[in-house]
Amino acid sequence: MASAANLNAVRETMDVLLEISKLLNTGLDMESLSICVRLCEQGINPEALSSVIKELRKASDSLKVKEIRCFSFGNFT
């Protein structure tokens, strides 16, 4: 039962964190958030983690941009 109570507490915590995350407009969904929380709990530097996330996002953005650009260049030529 203890583990069940624990699980409850964890869920509640996650809910609170998700709320805060939404408040702050971080753009993290539940799954990413839970991964982040676990990483943080393992003592990873949050600064590094945040920069990784940002770069990952930028990378995926620029991928899209690239596709778009290729497309537009194609139009020009």
Add this chain to the structure above:
Amino acid sequence: MAALDQKSPNVLLQSLCCRITGKSEAEVAHQFQYAVRVIGSNYAPTIERDEFLVSEKIKKELLKQRREADAALFSELHRKLQTQGVLKHRWSILYLLLSLCEDPRKPCSRVAGYGSMFAQALPRDAHSTPFYCARPQSLSLGHPERSSTLGTSGISSLGTHTLNGPTLTPQALLSGAPAQVLGDSLRQPGTRLAWTLAPGTSPSATAPTSRGPPAPPALAARTQLRPRRDGDENGEIAESALVRDILYVFQGIDGKFIKMCTPENCYKIDTKVPLSKSLRDLSSRLSELGWLHNKVRKYTDARSLDRAFGLVGQSFCAALHQELKEYYRLLSVLHSQLQLEDDQGVNVGGECSLTLRRLLVWTYDPKVRLKTLATLVDYCQGRKGGELASAVHAYGKTGDPSMRALVQHVLALVSHPILNFLYRWIYDGELEDTYHEFFVASDPTVKTDRLWHDKYTLRKSMIPSFITMDQSRKVLLIGKSINFLHQVCHDRTPPGKITPGSKDIDSPRDAAELFTDLEGAFQGKIDAAYFETSKYLLDILNKKYSLLEHLQAMRRYLLLGQGDFIRHLMDLLKPELARPATTLYQHNLTGILETAVRATNAQFDSPEILKRLDVRLLEVSPGDTGWDVFSLDYHVDGPIATVFTRECMSCYLRVFNFLWRAKRMEYILTDIWKGQMCSGKLLKGMPELSGVLHQCHVLASEMVHFIHQMQYYITFEVLECSWDELWNKVQQAQDLDQVIAAHEIFLSTIISRCLLDTNSRSLLNQLRAIFDQIIEFQNAQDALYRSAFEDRKQQREGEGEWGVSAAEEAEEKKRVQKFQETIPKMCSQLRILTHFYQGIVQQFLVLLMSSSDESLQFLSFRLDFNEHYKARDPRLRVSLGATRGRRSSNI
């Protein structure tokens, strides 16, 4: 959850990558590698591990976004989170969320679809975020895409740091600002890493596209300028590689491309390396710093082990080291910055935070400083001690305040040991100058009797230029006085008692500042020490060693000031001195001297002085009489021998000899006059003698006149005047040197006025000849009187006898006739003597007239008061006024 918790960070990271990019595991392999590298690096946290602080920041952020309700909601949620003790690193997750926080009102680059791309393509002013407007124009070097980065990072506090970062950094480094701030401001750029999906990806997404969609050639040109990590197709080196090289070069280590070129003595980029001209120029400009560093470093390295370089040199090296340490601190910060970028493993594209241009800006001030140091090193080459301090001081005379501050700082360190020497010297009289750096030099071979004169000298070259010659002389004198007191006067007064000011010896720091304000405190200190020490020394000499009494004794005995004593001594000595010099014995003369002392006022002098009075016989040459070799002597020893040196005493002896001789002439003439007076009556009965006697009288009075005038001149115009001057000077003297100088001036004046110096040798010779004539005259007159008296005696005897035989009568007649015959002989002898005498006097007068000394001219005027000689010699007819006029026109 527990099972999940056991998952390794790598697995978690991978799933995070997949989640965010929305791709499969295989596709995100590259990003995953990057993520692992960043997370795994020794990325030092730059933030406080404080939950409260982070939550406060979040609240502030929300408030800034004008979402007060949300801020309240957040505090509620945060409170809830705190009640559940599930999370161990609450601050960590909160911080992460804060970092990822975005203002929903801002255009968000994360959702950069077409919109964000076109936004970037617009002129930069189109962005109107408050940050952007606040950013100084000069900061935008090579960071056209900064605005978007700022947008994503959105951490206001860090953002403002970054804004101030580049300009702040170099100054902060120089002024030695807290390392924390430095670290932050330098590391911040690194947190916003540019990210491109793959190394080969075109950076055009972030390229400045102010001219709309760029044409392909233009794009190519752009990409060439854009530095790459591993070089691009053209084989050019990336800027980051150059930056790394430059950082090595800054420390004087050869880089991969930039190497020391020994023949030309400068850093050069390998000419084979393909590189654009601008980069080449930039890096050669930067590498100058390395060259300067090498120069300074080489100097300090060469000197640091050289002990003979001395304390001043060592402290100069220490000052240089301090500056170099500051410089190394800058380098280490730059290095850690570079390290950071490496650890991120990012292809540092256009957003590279360490560019050559940036380095150029950041290293501008250090370069100026190093340049100053390097010129200083150049200028100080081969100098040490005070000379070195002068050299540094010369560089402080600049209008550039920062350079002046630097040089002042170096000067403060360099002058510190000198000041230490100085204080030791003027307060304790100790000279601990092993390496001959101080401007006072000591000669250990000099014995104590010459201590004042020869032992300590000024090393002119070692006088720092901020200490004037006058000050250094005073400094020399102070220490010398202290040493003199200790070693010669055996005065054991602790130095603290002599100079009450010496107690508050400054701390070194204060002391260094003293040099900058030389007119004030430093001068005051030296003056105070000077006055106190000198005064004390003179007091000791006057009271304990009765210097002034000795001076007066010299005047009285050696310069014949004590008339009754000299006269009596001469009376007593006359029979002794008339004998040949070889038959004189010192002990006889000493006995006579003592008798003379006891019989005259000299007996009331202190025994201390009388004890020192002695007779001295000069070297005997054949034919000398006692008069020629006799001399009085005065023994001096101990401290007063510093004033009455051996040279001084020999001067005294020479003057004594001259005065003694003149005195003797006076004495002889007195005798002559006495003889004339006594015999005048007796010889009246011999009319045949009257002509001769008249001649004698005339000549004698001429001589008396001459000698009287000479004596007047010597006594009043030479001795008394000079003595008065000396006495005044000695009374007013502030230090022993002034006493000695006054005494020396006194002696040299007397010597020259008494015609004893080399210039008036001819005058002196004439005077000697005159003296000789006087002696000769005395002999002649004596002979005359002798024969006259003999004749008279025989006449008397003859008159008293009765009944003389014819034979006797004849004999008597013969004798009378013989006597009669001697009279013209004597007459002619006298005439010759007079002629000679007058000739010499005339010559003497001519010489006196041509002398440049005014008092001698007046003497000649007095000697020839009735213009007898003037009538005889046309050379003397030039009037005094005329000669003076001529002389002044010559001048």
